[in-house]
Amino acid sequence: MDLNWGLILPLLIIEAILIVVALIDLIRIDETKGPKWVWALIIIFLTVLGPISYFIFGRRQD
Amino acid sequence: MQWSVIFKKEMLENARNIKWIWVPIVFFIFGIMDPITTYYLPKILESVGGLPEGAVVDIPMPIPAEAFFYSVSEIDSLGLLVIALIGMRLIAGEMKSGVYELVLSKPVKYTNYVTAKWAGFVLLVVTSTFIGLLAGWYYVNLLFGDLGFDAFLTTFLLYSVYSLFFTAIIVFVNTWFKKPGMVLFLSFLLAIGIDIITSIYGHILTWSPGHISSYVNDYLQSGTIPSEMWGTIGTTFVLIIIMLLLSIVILKNKEK
Numbered sequence: 001m002d003l004n005w006g007l008i009l010p011l012l013i014i015e016a017i018l019i020v021v022a023l024i025d026l027i028r029i030d031e032t033k034g035p036k037w038v039w040a041l042i043i044i045f046l047t048v049l050g051p052i053s054y055f056i057f058g059r060r061q062d
Numbered sequence: 063m064q065w066s067v068i069f070k071k072e073m074l075e076n077a078r079n080i081k082w083i084w085v086p087i088v089f090f091i092f093g094i095m096d097p098i099t100t101y102y103l104p105k106i107l108e109s110v111g112g113l114p115e116g117a118v119v120d121i122p123m124p125i126p127a128e129a130f131f132y133s134v135s136e137i138d139s140l141g142l143l144v145i146a147l148i149g150m151r152l153i154a155g156e157m158k159s160g161v162y163e164l165v166l167s168k169p170v171k172y173t174n175y176v177t178a179k180w181a182g183f184v185l186l187v188v189t190s191t192f193i194g195l196l197a198g199w200y201y202v203n204l205l206f207g208d209l210g211f212d213a214f215l216t217t218f219l220l221y222s223v224y225s226l227f228f229t230a231i232i233v234f235v236n237t238w239f240k241k242p243g244m245v246l247f248l249s250f251l252l253a254i255g256i257d258i259i260t261s262i263y264g265h266i267l268t269w270s271p272g273h274i275s276s277y278v279n280d281y282l283q284s285g286t287i288p289s290e291m292w293g294t295i296g297t298t299f300v301l302i303i304i305m306l307l308l309s310i311v312i313l314k315n316k317e318k
Contacts, residue, residue: 007204011094018087025080048091055084056147 015047022051025059032058065174068165072182081148085186089194092140096132097201100124126202126209127282133198134221134282137191138275142228145187146249149232150242152183153313157240172310180233180306187225192218213285217278220291224274227298228253234305237312269293271301 022043026032032039032054039058042050076082099106104121107113124132153176156162165175199214228249235248260272267273268290277291 007098007201011091011098014087014090018084018091021080021083021087048088051084052088052144055080056144059079 018048018051019043022054026054029059034058064170065178068170068174068178069182072179073185076182076186081186085144085148085190086193088144089137089141089190090197092136093133093194093196093198094201096136097129097198097205100129100132101205123206126206127213129206130199130202130209130213130217131279131282133195133202134217134275134278136198137194138221138224141191141194142253145225145228146232146246148186149183149229149236150245150249152179152233153236154240154242154245158242172313176233176237176306176310176313180229183233184226184229187229188222191222191225195221213282216281216287220274220278220281220287220295223295223298224271227271227274227302230302230305234309237309237316269297271298274298 023040026036026039026043039054042058043054044050046053101123153162156165166172195214195218199209199211202209231252232245232249235245235252238248239245256270257272260267260270264270264273271294273290273294277288277294280288281291
C-alpha cells in the first residue's frame with residue numbers, strides 16, 4: 001500500500017500536538033474530574049476524541 | 063468601554079482554558095478528515111480485504127466542489143457538537159459558579175454582558191471554522207483538483223452566518239437554565255427543530271436559516287449564489303438580534 005506521507009504526515013503531527021497540549025495541561029492543572037491517570041490514558045489511547053473529551057469534561061470548570 | 067472589559071475577560075478566559083489552541087486544532091482535523099478518507103477509501107477497502115476474488119473497487123472520485131462540501135458538512139455536524147459542548151457553560155456555568163453575580167454586582171449593563179460574551183464566543187468559533195475550512199480546501203486542491211480560493215472564501219462567509227446563528231441560539235438557551243446538560247440538549251433541539259420545519263415547509267420558508275448549508279452546497283455545485291441566500295441572511299440576522307434581545311430581557315427579569 002503506497003501512502004503519500006506528505007498528505008498524511010500533517011494530520012499525524014497535528015494529532016500529536018493535540019495530545020501533547022492535553023498532556024501538558026493535565027500535568028499543570030491542579031485538579032481534574034476523576035483521577036488524573038485515567039485522563040492520561042484516555043488522552044493517549046483515544047485519538048482526537050480523547051483530548052477533546054478531556055478539554056470539555058475533564059478540566060474543572062470553576 | 064465596559065463592553066471591551068467584558069470582551070477582554072472572555073478572551074483571557076478562553077486563552078487560559080487553552081480553548082484558543084485546541085478548538086482550532088480540532089476544527090483543522092475535522093476539515094481535512096473527510097477529504098482524506100474519501101480519497102483513500104478504495105485503498106482502505108483493498109487492504110482490509112474481504113472482497114471476492116477479482117472484485118474491482120470502483121468508487122467514483124468526487125469533483126473538487128463536492129469534496130469540499132464534505133469538509134463543510136463535517137464542520138456542520140461534529141463542529142457544531144463541539145461548539146455546543148463549549149457553549150453550554152457560557153452563561154449557565156457562570157451562574158452556577160457565582161461569577162455571574164460577581165460580574166453583575168458591579169453596575170454592568172446586561173446588554174454589554176450578553177453581547178460581549180456572545181462576541182467572544184463567536185470570535186473563537188468563526189476563527190476555528192475558518193481554519194478548518196481552509197485546511198479542507200487546501201487538501202481538496204491537493205487530492206481532487208483545483209478549486210478556486212474565491213469558492214473557499216464565499217463558502218466560509220456564507221457558512222459563518224449559520225455559525226453566528228447557532229452561537230446566538232446557545233447564548234439564548236444559556237439564559238434559561240443553570241444546568242449545562244439542559245443547555246446542550248435544548249440548543250440542539252432548537253437547531254434540529256428549525257432544520258426539520260425547514261425540510262417540511264422548505265418551499266414556503268425559502269428564507270429559513272435551516273437552508274444555509276444546502277444553499278452553500280448549491281453555490282459550490284453551480285458557482286452562483288442562490289438568490290434566496292440574501293433573504294436567508296437577512297432573516298438569520300433578524301433572528302439573531304431577536305434572540306440576543308430576549309436573552310437580555312430574560313436576564314434582567316431573573317434577579318430582583
